[in-house]
Amino acid sequence: MADRILYAMYDDEEILKDGAKMLVAKGVKVEEVFSPFPIHGIDPIIGIEQTRLGIFSFIYGMIGLTLATTGMWFFMIYDWPMNIGGKPSFSYLENMMSFIPITFEFTVLCAAHGMAITYLIANRTLPGMKSQNPDPRTTDDKFVMECRTSQNTQFSADELEKMMKSTGIIELEQKDI
């Protein structure tokens, strides 16, 4: 089945929010909203799930913790035993104090970088990737709402168009794919 994408452009995020509320109340599925900044309270309206980035961050942190601990144990205790701070006990546990800062830093490093890279991949915004937004003006001062006919089969394309037009838009663009 042919899919048609409707892009409705707004010049105010509050109008977009009210429009989205109205459309969702009528049973329209809003696929995506493009905005130059985060719009407060839009997520629950168009039904975007709570992000799982925090869970990923925790996992990356644990990986960092494990890597740092194993690495330092191998370098400083096992492979080449070091006299740490005048305490040549050659035991990881007894010298743990001096390893904690690095463990902490490496955990943060892994969590932060892992999270940033995951975020860029999830949004398909890694350097060199083709931009996802339909109109470059959504990175400046315009807001775009996207609906697809394939997700709103209970309405015809014309009905959908009419409904979207009634929400105070400034432009409507359509694309068949």
Add this chain to the structure above:
Amino acid sequence: MEFKISKKAKTFTLTLMVIGLLFTGIGIAMHSSDHHFATRFLSNGLINSLFFFSIGLGALFFLALQYATETGWYAAVKRVIEAVMGFIPYGIGFLLLIFIVLTIMDGAHIYTWMDPEVVAHDDIIKMKSTYLNKTFFWIRTVAYLGIYFWYWRGFRTRSLEEDKVGGTEIHFKNYKKGAVFLVFFAVFSSTSSWDWVMSIDVHWFSTLFGWYTFAGIWCSSMTVIVILTLYLKKLGYLPKVNDNHIHDIGKWVFATSFLWSYLWFSQYMLIWYANLGEEVIYYMMRIEHYQVMYFGMFLVNMVFPMLLLMSRDAKRHAGTLTIIGVIILIGHWSDVYIMVSAGSLGAGASIGFLEIGMLMLMAGIFIRVILNNLSKAPMTPINHPFLDESIHHEI
């Protein structure tokens, strides 16, 4: 909405105070003939006065921080912060009482530098005596307490006045006063912790000590504020406070726990690494005689909030926050307990009826004072300029 202390709360605080008094009585009867009884009794007085006074002080600092940064979100919980900060005059009273008794008793083996006989035979204390002597100690103490009292009164009076007159004049005045208070507090929180707490271990010193104590104060205050907010919300007194406010204060508990753990570790690690006799002695005492409690309270104050408060849902869940909050408070009380006792009583310290009784007595007074403060003003500030923003707070 006006707050009325419920019958349950009245009975609860009264029971706490009565049992506390009873336990204290038993403790006195059991130990009054002990050699170190005076030191033990006064140590407990100092521990509890410091702990509960500093919770009020932390709330004053937090309010000043909100004023100085012109924050909006906190307006709905402002009266809760003010109620906690209202313990300051009572705390000052308890502290002054303890300090007067200690001065009269030449330090009672707690502040050994107050004892002329000890100083005469101790070269290290002699070198410090230009700073650590009774006169200068009192000049400083009066300055700290006077300024804290002055700012507490100013903030409270202006807050109540704002309810009546509105406008932004008071807001901008608070903004300036808050910033000036933070400057005073930055210096005084450090120096007062040296004078009141670090000087108990008079030979020992740590440049991190002030921040470490301050982080503990901040964390305890945020914990008390979150528990009190949850309690009042459950009773329906704070209709404007939503999950987002709770989440934000929960984040403060989480963050300040980390600040405290970070500073605890920084102090410990540097001294452990350098391994200098005059510094290590402080930890030797704690590890040899307070091992379980000392490392236990570190774990409780760090691992509990870290693992249990990390997720967003936990910070929005009243039950989780309250339970962790109570545990953290016990942890921070233990911190203050070890700070004072390990210096004053050393190996001879133990927790018995006296310690628990005095803690319960003070806790009862503290809770009652706070609830009493709440009943003196409307629960939501009426004319706070950021009130509307706070009501619509969403994160």
